[in-house]
Amino acid sequence: MTVVTMVKYGQLPAVRLTAPDGAQATVALFGGHLLSWQTADGKEHLFCSAKSALDGSKAIRGGVPVIFPQFNARGDGQRHGFARTSLWRLDDSGADDGRAWAEFVLTQSDLATPVAQAWPHAFELRLRFTVGGSALDLLCTVRNTGAHAFPFGVALHTYFDVGRLEAAAIEGLQHCRYTDHHLATLEQQEPALRFTEKTDRLYQAPPALTLRTADGALRLEQQGYSEWVVWNPGAADAAALADMADDEYLHFVCIEPARVDQQLLAPDAQWVGRHRISR
């Protein structure tokens, strides 16, 4: 069976991965960016803005932006790093145990010259997507292929389609400490996090969460990362985003396995982050 086919998403070349049971994932080479994940029942789980650029001129607003080598402004480089606006390569693909997988790679030699000059470190960033049944696995590996240590932060900035924001709730965060967008450190008291206003929180990661939506629940698990970032811009911030329609914030929540602080990776060392999303 053919596991991958090349498709176009907007103007972006993308790889469509199809498991024997019909579950699918579509990944743009621009950003190594997961655009769509459908379980075998045909249900789409990711949100993508109708106003997103899909021509490589700007990061995609939706799906799973890959944040590397810095989270937000926690570093000297561009906000959220260059991985989401660089051109990745499909390295390999296959099928195991009834699931389909594809692995994408980005190295220093793939970067545009000014980007490589601004971050002059020999690295290899790999992302393997495995799809089938009711689960999606994202395996992220960062390797230092050079002679000097480099600092990095990393996150998978997943936009989940929640149907209606008022129906969305995240369980698993009660009694967890978090930092909010005012930089206050607080402890969550509520059993479930709901979205009634702008939410931008950084939680010390419990390993697993449940996202409840209008029509089901997803279990989110992570290993190797150290935080969960939870973001919904709310009405005012959404209106200020040129690549998001004013009311689209009512349909998604971002939940991101992350390692936000810059940490050093020694020569020849490798960091691995695992993320599983399942129904």
Ligand SMILES: O=P(O)(O)OC[C@H]1O[C@H](O)[C@H](O)[C@@H](O)[C@@H]1O
């Ligand atoms: O607009 P972007 O650069 O894609 O960032 C979108 C959002 O990313 C993260 O979730 C941050 O915690 C937010 O503060 C930020 O607004």
